[in-house]
Amino acid sequence: MLRIASKLFALSLLALVNTAQALTIFTCEPEWAALSEELAPGAKVFSATHVYQDPHYIEARPSLISKLAKADLVICSGAGLESGWLPALQKRAANRKVIDGADGMLYLSQYIKTIDQHETEFFSTKHVHPEGNPHFHLDPDRVLKLALVISQRLQRIDSDSQQLYQQAFEQWQKHWQKSMEQWQQQAMTLIGQPVVVQHTSFSYLIKWAGMDAIADLEPEPGVPPTMAHAQSLIDDARQEQPVAIITNWYQNDRAARWMSDKTGVKHLNLPATVDLKGDINNLQRLFDYLLIQLQEVQ
Amino acid sequence: MKRKAMVLASAMLCSQASSVHALEVGVILDAYHKSETTALGGRTEGFGSSHSELSLSQDVADLATAHMALVGEWNEEESDLQLEEAYLQSTALPGGFNVTAGRFLADIGYLNSTHSHSDNFSERPLLYRAFLGGHYFDDGIGVSWLAPTDRYWRLSAGAFTGDELGEENSVSSIGTWTLSTEFGDDIGNNARWQMGLSYLRNRTQESGHHEDEEGDEHEEHEHEGHVHGADYQGKTLYLADLVWKWAPQGNNRQKQVKLAAEYAHVDDVYGAEFDHYDGWYLSGVYQFDEKWSTGIRHGRVNLAEEHEHEGEHEWEASHLTETSVMLSWMPTHTQRLRLEYKHQDANHMEGADNAITLHYQIGFGAHAAHSF
Numbered sequence: 173m174l175r176i177a178s179k180l181f182a183l184s185l186l187a188l189v190n191t192a193q194a195l196t197i198f199t200c201e202p203e204w205a206a207l208s209e210e211l212a213p214g215a216k217v218f219s220a221t222h223v224y225q226d227p228h229y230i231e232a233r234p235s236l237i238s239k240l241a242k243a244d245l246v247i248c249s250g251a252g253l254e255s256g257w258l259p260a261l262q263k264r265a266a267n268r269k270v271i272d273g274a275d276g277m278l279y280l281s282q283y284i285k286t287i288d289q290h291e292t293e294f295f296s297t298k299h300v301h302p303e304g305n306p307h308f309h310l311d312p313d314r315v316l317k318l319a320l321v322i323s324q325r326l327q328r329i330d331s332d333s334q335q336l337y338q339q340a341f342e343q344w345q346k347h348w349q350k351s352m353e354q355w356q357q358q359a360m361t362l363i364g365q366p367v368v369v370q371h372t373s374f375s376y377l378i379k380w381a382g383m384d385a386i387a388d389l390e391p392e393p394g395v396p397p398t399m400a401h402a403q404s405l406i407d408d409a410r411q412e413q414p415v416a417i418i419t420n421w422y423q424n425d426r427a428a429r430w431m432s433d434k435t436g437v438k439h440l441n442l443p444a445t446v447d448l449k450g451d452i453n454n455l456q457r458l459f460d461y462l463l464i465q466l467q468e469v470q
Numbered sequence: 471m472k473r474k475a476m477v478l479a480s481a482m483l484c485s486q487a488s489s490v491h492a493l494e495v496g497v498i499l500d501a502y503h504k505s506e507t508t509a510l511g512g513r514t515e516g517f518g519s520s521h522s523e524l525s526l527s528q529d530v531a532d533l534a535t536a537h538m539a540l541v542g543e544w545n546e547e548e549s550d551l552q553l554e555e556a557y558l559q560s561t562a563l564p565g566g567f568n569v570t571a572g573r574f575l576a577d578i579g580y581l582n583s584t585h586s587h588s589d590n591f592s593e594r595p596l597l598y599r600a601f602l603g604g605h606y607f608d609d610g611i612g613v614s615w616l617a618p619t620d621r622y623w624r625l626s627a628g629a630f631t632g633d634e635l636g637e638e639n640s641v642s643s644i645g646t647w648t649l650s651t652e653f654g655d656d657i658g659n660n661a662r663w664q665m666g667l668s669y670l671r672n673r674t675q676e677s678g679h680h681e682d683e684e685g686d687e688h689e690e691h692e693h694e695g696h697v698h699g700a701d702y703q704g705k706t707l708y709l710a711d712l713v714w715k716w717a718p719q720g721n722n723r724q725k726q727v728k729l730a731a732e733y734a735h736v737d738d739v740y741g742a743e744f745d746h747y748d749g750w751y752l753s754g755v756y757q758f759d760e761k762w763s764t765g766i767r768h769g770r771v772n773l774a775e776e777h778e779h780e781g782e783h784e785w786e787a788s789h790l791t792e793t794s795v796m797l798s799w800m801p802t803h804t805q806r807l808r809l810e811y812k813h814q815d816a817n818h819m820e821g822a823d824n825a826i827t828l829h830y831q832i833g834f835g836a837h838a839a840h841s842f
Contacts, residue, residue, distance in 0.1 A: 222719075229723035231715070233662045233842045234622030234654025241566060241616055260839035264624070266562040266616055273532045294495075294835050395802050396760040422721050424759060 195330055198240055198270070200248035200258060201227055203309040204280070204322070206446045206454040208247060210344050211323050212337060218243075220261075223447045226422045227253055228394065232260035241265040243276065245329060247322060249308070250279030251286055252301035275329050281306060283321045284314045287375060309445065310462075311376035312352050315455060319344060351456055358463040365470065366414040368405065368437065370397060370428055373420050373444040377462060386412050389419075389427045397427035409435045416469045420444035438469050491529035494836035498523040498587050502829040508814050509790055509821035510600055510701070510771070512593035518545030521586050525555075527836065534558050537838075554607050566616040573634075575607045577614065577626045578650050578668035580711035580732055582606055588840050590728070590755045592810050592829040596769045596792050597734040597749035601707055603700040606670075608634040608646065622654045622664075632674040636699040639674040647671050650709075654842070656720075663714045664842055670707040675740040702747050702773055705738035713842070726757045728765075743785045744774035761800050768793045775818050788818035804833045 205219035286304030323341035557572030610630030632645015654664030751769030816822035
């Protein structure tokens with residue numbers, strides 16, 4: 173019943189949109205594209221990256237420059253995640269609406285507190301960002317805050333459709349809070365469970381669910397796993413009996429598979445974000461999927 | 471409702487405008503050992519540093535970026551410090567325009583406006599070393615425009631003093647000017663391409679005094695190692711470039727194939743009784759995991775050299791071909807160690823040799839995002 177009602181609601185929102193000029197939204201990561209589609213019904217949404225791409229290492233290619241040049245609003249995680257490519261796109265696209273500091277450029281990291289902030293030294297060879305972990309879309313609480321931030325930004329730059337965005341947000345929020353209750357229950361069963369990770373992609377989810385990342389296959393954040401480092405983790409893995417070794421879809425999972433063979437710990441290859449072209453095409457479905465996968469390995 | 475108010479309040483609390491523009495400082499250190507000096511510039515033999523860089527970048531409100539790059543070079547023959555870039559560039563002007571003024575890399579060809587620390591080989595291709603002094607930067611002003619088309623299409627133009635292109639410049643106003651255009655797009659999920667056409671008009675040696683310069687010009691050709699200016703110049707330079715990259719699912723962190731080709735043609739050459747020069751290269755680089763890549767590049771330049779024949783000075787066609795093979799290891803994002811073997815063959819040209827280069831590079835601090 174709820175589902176039908178929500179569909180009807182979505183349809184009525186779409187009817188409202190048709191009278192307004194649709195916004196063009198460019199997101200750096202697919203999670204924000206999925207969220208924007210829900211919060212800005214009728215907008216043209218494009219994601220610069222997808223679930224099979226490492227968002228740290230994107231090239232400032234021609235097609236992305238053209239897309240950015242036509243955007244009314246750009247939504248990115250920030251916290252240094254896109255520093256290797258977004259500035260090059262902005263420079264080439266010469267779109268005043270989306271330069272840093274403009275209303276059309278939204279860095280979400282500025283609206284939440286990130287975990288693992290570092291003091292960095294100039295002559296350090298480590299590849300860590302002082303701004304902290306930018307993969308915060310895997311924390312349901314932070315997503316809730318950020319959905320409001322996005323909605324407010326939409327309302328500011330497209331005030332003619334303010335009511336539409338407000339309604340869409342309220343609708344989304346209702347669903348999200350309901351889902352969160354369910355996820356919290358699922359997470360109860362995960363508290364204290366040890367896992368081995370590769371990179372800090374899932375840190376927020378692990379923290380939110382009260383799980384414990386006992387080891388990272390990356391010797392340093394951003395440095396790919398080495399066999400020597402994986403070898404050094406074997407004893408810990410045997411002792412602490414993690415429930416899973418977690419990698420994500422864009423990574424090379426060779427070290428994780430090797431470790432899984434050596435220790436018998438299950439290797440879980442999970443999507444680090446939504447798959448816009450697949451079944452897990454919004455954040456709701458992503459959390460549903462991730463929590464079920466984590467529960468099943470116990 | 472209460473919950474919503476809380477969410478709103480916390481979102482507002484956390485929101486901080488990031489309008490502070492910090493000065494960004496970056497350092498790139500380069501160190502190498504090359505077994506032999508090879509023809510047409512590039513690195514000289516022995517230990518050295520070819521392109522160590524200190525760069526400073528500062529945003530000026532939301533209007534422009536000020537950028538400066540000081541480049542140092544040391545080897546067993548000379549040491550040199552040079553200001554390669556010092557410019558102001560608009561952030562975004564209306565209509566897709568941008569203006570750059572000061573000293574900057576001319577927006578021509580594929581490699582010229584990219585920084586050499588991001589190159590796949592330890593030296594620029596032959597045609598860059600022969601016709602552009604490795605890379606051509608100069609004092610001037612440039613305008614670029616991005617067309618509002620669905621497919622990427624960019625036009626740019628520049629006017630420069632011409633002082634940095636060659637050792638001499640006989641005009642006091644605009645010594646060189648450039649025009650270029652580039653297109654590009656994706657092909658499916660895995661492949662991307664870009665092509666460009668450029669034109670450089672060189673007026674620096676137009677006043678007709680080159681007849682008495684022939685002797686000096688020849689000496690310049692023998693100036694090996696570090697190249698400040700282009701040794702082989704002409705009234706016009708045309709460049710065409712094509713780049714194609716392929717990565718499974720577009721995930722270039724794990725794997726990527728990159729093919730690049732450029733062709734250059736110099737008309738109405740200066741300082742030689744000869745019709746035209748030209749050159750080309752083809753390169754292929756295969757990055758087979760996060761840390762390793764290997765590649766091969768082959769190129770050729772067709773030039774002219776002066777010879778004394780029965781007491782008469784004669785100009786005859788010469789050429790140089792070069793093949794480089796490299797293996798590169800990036801232990802971390804900021805470091806690169808590269809082993810490269812280079813083979814040269816020359817006809818009527820001196821200095822061709824084979825060489826092995828071991829090249830190490832490390833970066834610190836802020837690092838500007840790379841173009842495609």
